[in-house]
Amino acid sequence: MLQPPTLPTNYTVKQGHIKTSTGKTIRTEEMIINMGPQHPSTHGVLRLEIVVDGEIIVDCIPHIGYLHRCFEKHCEHMTNYQQVIPYADRMDYCSAMTNEWAFALAAERMLKIEVPERVEYIRVIMAELQRIASHLIAVGTYGIDSGAFTPFLYTFIDREKILDLFEMTCGARLLYNYIWIGGLSHDLPPKFVEQAKDFVRYFRPRLKMLNDLLSYNEIFVKRTANVGVLPKDVAINYAVSGPQLRGSGVNWDLRRDDPYSIYHKLEWEPQVGKGEMGTVGDCWDRHIVRMHEMEQCLNIIEQALAGLPEGNVQAAIPKRIRPEKDAEIYVRTESSRGELGFYIVSDGTASPFRVKARGPAFVNLSVLPEIAKGGMIADLVLIAGSIDIVLGEVDR
Amino acid sequence: MEFIQTLLANELVVSILLSLLPLVFIIVYALVVLYTEMKVAAHIQDRVAYMRTGWHGLLQPIADMLKLLQKEDIIPDKADKLLFRLAPIIAFVGTYAAYAVLPFSSIYIGSNINLGAFFLVAVGSLVVVGILMAGWASNNKWSLFGGVRSAAQMISYEIPTAIAIIIVVMITGSLNLQDVTKFQDGGIGNWVVFGGPLPWSQKLMLMPFTIITFFILFVSSVAEVNRTPFDLPEAESELVQGFNTEYSGMRFAMFYLSEYANLFTVSAVGVALFLGGWSSPFGTFMSGPVWGIFWFVAKAYIFVLIQIWVRWTLPRLRVDQLMYVSWKVLIPWLFVCLLSVGLILVL
C-alpha cells in the first residue's frame, strides 16, 4: 500500500543537548504528534501533524481529504442544473442556504435571468438567518475548545429557533433545497414574518449574555488574545476571506464591495477587528468579529422583513435550462466562512460540463501552519477553532 | 472510638474497621456527587439529564458504576505493564490516605496525629506520582503530555496550599486538625475565616487577611485536584482524555473515584481549617457528636457544589498561565497575608 508522504523532504527531528548544573547532558528531541482524524476538537476529520519541541510547535502540517465526496464530479452527471442544488447544500452543511444561493446566482447570471424583488428579499433573510446559525455553531464549539462547555448549549438552543423557522418554510432543518435557479421552492408561510420578528427580539439579549459569559471572560481573553496573530499582509497573500480576513483589520466584505442582490439598499456595516484585547488579527478579534456580525445580521433581517414586497417566487425560466455552448462564469458570494465562489463551464447541454467550487474554508485553512508556529499545543486548538472550518467545504 | 474498642476488645480489628469507615463514606458520597454533578451541569445548560433510570435518573450513578465494572480490561501492548497497573492504585491511595486525618466529628477521626495538616500536604504528592506514572506508562504521546503537565501543575500549587495552612496554624497554634476544629467551637463568630476566637480588635484586623487566605486556599486546592479552570491534564478538548486516555473499566473508575474523593477532601480541609469543621454555626443549638458529622459533610458539600458550578462556567487556563497564577499571584499575596497575620498576632 502506498504510504502518503508525511513531512516535506525527509524531515529529521532535531536533537539537542541540555547541560544540567551537575555537568550531565540530557538528550532532547522534537516529537511528532498526530492530532488525528478522530479528535474531539478538530471540528471534523482533519489530520494535523505537529512537530513539537516540548510544548512549543515547530511545524504543523494539515492533511485533508478524509471527507472528499466528489461533489464536482457528481455535478457533471446531473440531468439538469436544478439537481445540483441538493449537492451544493451538502458541501458546507453548517451554512447550506449560502451555498445554494451562490450556485443559483452563478446559473442565473449565466442564463441572464432576473429574479423578482420578493425573491431577493427572502433570499437575503434566509442567508442572514443562516449566517447567524453558522456563527452560533462556530462560537459554541470555540467555547468547548477553550474549556467552557456551557455556551455551546446556549447557542444551540438559539439555533433551534432558526431551524424551526427554516423547517416551517421549506420542510427541512439542515439541508434545504430551497433556493432554486430562478427563485425559491416555496413562498413564505403566513406565520413566518411574525415568528422571525419574535426571534430577532429574543436573540438580541442572548447575544449580550453570550458576550458576558464567554467573550469578555478574562480567562477566555487571556487564552485567545495575542494568540495566532494573522497580520494583514499575510492574510491578503494567502487569499483568506470572511470573518478571518476582517479580524485581521482588512475592511473587505463581498456584500458591500462586490454587491449582489439587495445588500446595497440595506443599512449595515461590515465588522472589522480592532485589536481591542491584544494585537489586531489574533483569535479574539476573529471571535468578536463573528459576535458583532451576528448583531449586524439581525439589523439586516429586521430591515428586510420590514421592506418585504409582494410578488411571486419563481421567475419565468425555460423548462430545460440550457446555457449556450462554451459559456463560463465565476460568481462569488459572501458565505458565513468567506468568499464562496462557483465556476461553471457549460457545453450547451442540460448538465454542466464542469463545476468548480472555491470553498472559503479550504483557503482559510491553508494559513494554519503559518500562524501556529511558535505557539503551544493548547494554542493550536484555539487557532484551528478560530479559523472556523467545516470539513465538508474543505474537502468537498 | 473507645466504646467500640470495649465492645470488640481487639485493637487491630477495631482500627481496621474504623479506617474502613471513610471508604464506605467515599463510595456513598461518590454516588451522590455523581448524580449532583450530572443534574447541576444539566440544569445550568438548560437541559435535563437522565430521566429514565429510576425516577429522574436517581439510579444512574449505580448504572455508571456497574458499567465501569463490567468493561473489558485492556492494557496496551507496548505499555509499561507494572506502572500501568500500579498508577491508579497509587493515585487512589494518595487520595484515601488524606481521609485519615479529616475530623468528621468530635468523636471520630481516623488517626488523631499531631501533624495532621502537614500529613495532608505530604500525602497529596502521592497523587502526582500516580498521575505521572499513568501518563508515562500508557505509551501514548497525548497521555505523556497530560501526565507531565499535571506534575508541573500539582507541585506548583502545593506551595499556596501549604502556606495557607501555615497561616491557620499560626492563629490556632496546632497542626492537629481535631484541635483546630475544637478551637473554633462555639458558633460562627469563632470561625477562623472571621478571625478566630480572639478579641474584637484583633479579629477586625485579621478578617481581611483570613478571608483572602481562605479564598486562595480554595483556588489552589481546586488546582490540586485538576478541576476546571485548571483541568489541563485531562483537557478533554485537547488531549482526548489526557493521562486517562488508555484506561478503561475499573482502572478508569479508580481515577474517577479518586478525582471525586479529592473534591471532597479539599473542601473538607478548607472547612475544617477555616469554617469550623464539625462545629455548629449556632453555638450549642444543633451540636453534638452526631450533629458534627452532619455539619461537616454539609459544609464540605456546599463547597463541592461551588466547585461544580465553577467548572461549568469557566474556560480552561493554559499551562504557562497556570504557572503565572500560582507563582506570581497566589504566592505573593499569601506571603503578604502571612506577614500581616503574624504581625497582628504578635501585637
Add this chain to the structure above:
Amino acid sequence: MSAVGIYFYNIFHSLYTVVVGMKITINHLFTRSSTVQYPTVKMNIPERARNRLYVNIDDCIGCDQCSMACPVDCITIDTIKSTPDVDLGLTSKNTKKRLYVPRFDIDIAKCCYCGLCVWPCPTDCIVMTDVYEFSEFDRKNLIYSFSNMTVEEITTAEERLKKYDEEQAAKKAAIAAAAAEKAAAPMIPLPPKPESPAS
C-alpha cells in the same frame, strides 16, 4: 498604566468577569429546561415537512418524471404498456392511465429528502409525509416497493402486450403485403383523353 497597575487591574478584572459568568450560570440553573423528552413527548412537525416518501400507486401513470428528477437515482420504475382493449381507470385528476406499473421501488436509504421528485408529478401521487421514525434492522427492508401488481397480473399484462404487438405487426404486414401486391399487379389502361374542342 505601570506594570504594577496592570498586575492589580488584571487580578480584579478577572475576578469581576468570573463573578459575572457565574451569575449567568446560576440564573440558568433556575430557569426551565428546553429539553423535549422524546419519545414520550414529540415536537410538532410543520405541514411542509419533508420526511419519508409515500406513493399512492393508484394514481401513478408511470410517466417516470420523478425517477428522472431524483439526483441520487433512488427511484426505479418499470412500466408495461396497456392494450387499447383494457381500461386501467382514471387518476384522481381524471386523466386516463395508459401504463401498468409493475415495479415502483424507492430505496429510502439512498433518498436525500430533497423533494425534487414531488414537483414534476402530474397527478401528485408521490408526496413527502411527516413520518420520520422508520428505522429498520435490516438494510433490505429499506427498499420500499409501492407497486401492487401480482406476478400473475404482470405476466398477463406482458403476454397481452406481446399478443397485441404481434397482432399489430401482423396487420401491418398484411397491409404492406396488400400494398405490395397492388403495386406489382398490371395496370388497367386508362381510357383515351377526350379531344380538346378547340383543335
